[in-house]
């Protein structure tokens with residue numbers, strides 16, 4: 001058991017170090033895109049599956065509620081919470097369209113779309129990004145495993161240098177918090 005704990009911590013630390021070394025510039029660009037979007041009065045739409053759905057909701061909540069600082073509420077929506085919309089779209093059109101259809105109804109030009117997928121290959125996430133791009137939104141990916149097919153559909157794809165879903169997700173929420181920190185510095 002102790003060996004397991006040691007090795008998971010070690011793995012986490014190594015992935016965090018590699019992420020900082022390789023992706024600092026991209027993370028900075030993503031923060032700027034989100035800051036510019038919020039300054040314009042546009043909104044951020046986020047989605048993903050499983051743990052990434054939880055991450056999308058977590059980040060959206062820090063925008064609409066608050067992160068640390070007392071500031072005005074900022075518009076962000078996780079497209080993973082409306083079970084009526086999700087079940088109807090999945091039932092009528094297929095699961096792979098659950099985010100795409102919500103993006104079609106809710107996104108406007110200038111919004112930022114953040115798709116989270118540790119593999120970079122979840123079709124539901126990719127279709128949501130494609131629709132966002134079609135509508136004139138900036139598309140951002142939080143992925144891993146070399147970025148998968150998300151590379152083609154993101155203006156900026158943060159590809160965590162790991163093949164382990166859990167480690168990738170841990171970096172995603174860290175980056176979500178970094179975005180929130182930079183937002184707090186501006187608003």
Ligand SMILES: O=C(CO)[C@@H](O)[C@H](O)[C@H](O)[C@H](O)COP(=O)(O)O
Pocket residue numbers: 049050051052116117118119120121122125165166169
């Ligand atoms: O949280 C975890 C694993 O840590 C799982 O729920 C995981 O998110 C699910 O298997 C997802 O369906 C994986 O999808 P993706 O990250 O490849 O897009």
Ligand SMILES: [Zn+2]
Pocket residue numbers: 051166169
């Ligand atoms: Zn998990």
